[in-house]
Amino acid sequence: MRARIRAVIRSVAFSALGALALAGCASIDYEPVATQSTAMPSVPAPTTEVSSGVDPAIYLNAPRAPLLSQLFACSANNSNIGPISADRASLVYTPYINTAAGALLRDPTEGACLSSGFGWRARGETGSNHTGIDLANPNGGFIFAAGDGVVEYSGWQGGYGIVVEIDHGRGVHTFYGHLTDINPSLHQGSFVHGGTAIARMGMTGNATGIHLHYEVSIDGLKVDPLNYGAPQVVQVNQSHDQPIDAPPPTQTQISAPPASDTKPDTSAIETPAPSSQTLPTAPAAPPQPPATEPFQVTPGDDGWTPGKSN
Numbered sequence: 085m086r087a088r089i090r091a092v093i094r095s096v097a098f099s100a101l102g103a104l105a106l107a108g109c110a111s112i113d114y115e116p117v118a119t120q121s122t123a124m125p126s127v128p129a130p131t132t133e134v135s136s137g138v139d140p141a142i143y144l145n146a147p148r149a150p151l152l153s154q155l156f157a158c159s160a161n162n163s164n165i166g167p168i169s170a171d172r173a174s175l176v177y178t179p180y181i182n183t184a185a186g187a188l189l190r191d192p193t194e195g196a197c198l199s200s201g202f203g204w205r206a207r208g209e210t211g212s213n214h215t216g217i218d219l220a221n222p223n224g225g226f227i228f229a230a231g232d233g234v235v236e237y238s239g240w241q242g243g244y245g246i247v248v249e250i251d252h253g254r255g256v257h258t259f260y261g262h263l264t265d266i267n268p269s270l271h272q273g274s275f276v277h278g279g280t281a282i283a284r285m286g287m288t289g290n291a292t293g294i295h296l297h298y299e300v301s302i303d304g305l306k307v308d309p310l311n312y313g314a315p316q317v318v319q320v321n322q323s324h325d326q327p328i329d330a331p332p333p334t335q336t337q338i339s340a341p342p343a344s345d346t347k348p349d350t351s352a353i354e355t356p357a358p359s360s361q362t363l364p365t366a367p368a369a370p371p372q373p374p375a376t377e378p379f380q381v382t383p384g385d386d387g388w389t390p391g392k393s394n
Contacts, residue, residue: 143267146281149228151179152191155310157198158220164201166310174198174310181300181313185256186231189278190309192260193285193296194225202308215306216259216299224285224294230258231278238266244297245288250276255304261297262288 155177157165167175180187196219205214233252241247244261248270251257264286276282287294300309 138265138268140268143269143281146226147194149189149192149279149281150194151189152193152195153179155191155198159199162199162201163205164203164214165198166201176311176314178314181230181309182315183252183256183300183302183313184254185233185252188230188252188256188258188300188313189228191219192228192230192258192298193219193221196221196225196285196296198310199293199295201310216261216297217309218295218297220293220295221285222294224264226281227260227263227283227285227296229276229278229280229282230300231256233258233276233278235270235272235274235276235282237272238270241289243290245291246283246286248282250282255302257301259297259299259301261299262286262291262295264288 155174157168157172157174160168160172165174169175177190179190181190198217199220200214200218202214202217205212227248229250231250231252233250235248236251236257237247237249239247241261246261246263246266248260248263248266249257250260260283262285263283266283267281270276270282285294285296291297298309300307300312302312
């Protein structure tokens with residue numbers, strides 16, 4: 085009987101402790117946890133088929149890559165954006181990157197602004213090294229292959245989210261990160277032509293806004309996509325008020341004939357003898373007609389005679 089009573093008391097005690105524990109958990113205030121923008125896992129997916137649900141018609145009807153003549157900074161306060169003009173246009177931007185594999189697009193988007201450049205960024209207490217450039221557009225848009233190449237990887241890659249990496253040959257690679265989806269016709273080993281739509285801009289992975297993280301690697305070394313492979317520009321430092329001096333004219337010198345101590349032999353020069361033949365005479369002038377009588381006027385009926393006063 086006593087054992088039964090003890091068992092009942094023990095059961096009631098454990099129930100009371102459980103209720104108190106549940107009440108305590110309910111009163112704890114937890115800090116909000118930042119969630120990712122997509123439902124993708126935080127580890128690389130075992131397969132690269134992350135865009136199997138994308139309608140293929142989206143990419144079949146996609147435009148070709150535009151050739152953008154200018155690139156503007158999203159803000160004058162963005163980090164590592166380089167020199168810009170008063171309207172925030174990049175002063176070092178050119179449409180193409182010259183590489184050993186050929187020319188690559190420096191801006192492989194439909195249109196975006198430069199939100200962050202290449203290099204060290206002072207963020208937080210320690211900062212971080214940014215190995216590419218960020219091209220942002222709140223409306224997203226297509227991402228294009230920067231040049232002809234073979235897809236080396238497509239899928240999920242940690243903090244970069246959905247990515248595509250293209251091998252252009254001769255040690256040249258391009259990398260596209262934070263994508264929304266990938267062209268469903270692409271897979272590892274696929275050949276793509278430069279300017280073909282390969283993905284759409286997004287904010288998968290560790291991203292705070294819709295943008296493209298764009299990297300260029302040369303022989304395994306990541307280079308600045310904004311400055312690498314720019315054409316050489318010849319600087320002209322002479323001002324307009326200082327005309328360019330023409331080179332001095334070249335004077336041709338006529339060399340004198342070489343001097344000689346021998347005199348020419350004049351004995352071989354013969355003077356022709358005068359000819360006995362007479363020169364032909366000029367023809368005689370034709371005979372002139374005899375002089376005519378002076379002109380005379382017979383007085384007329386008016387009684388007037390020339391040369392006389394009437």
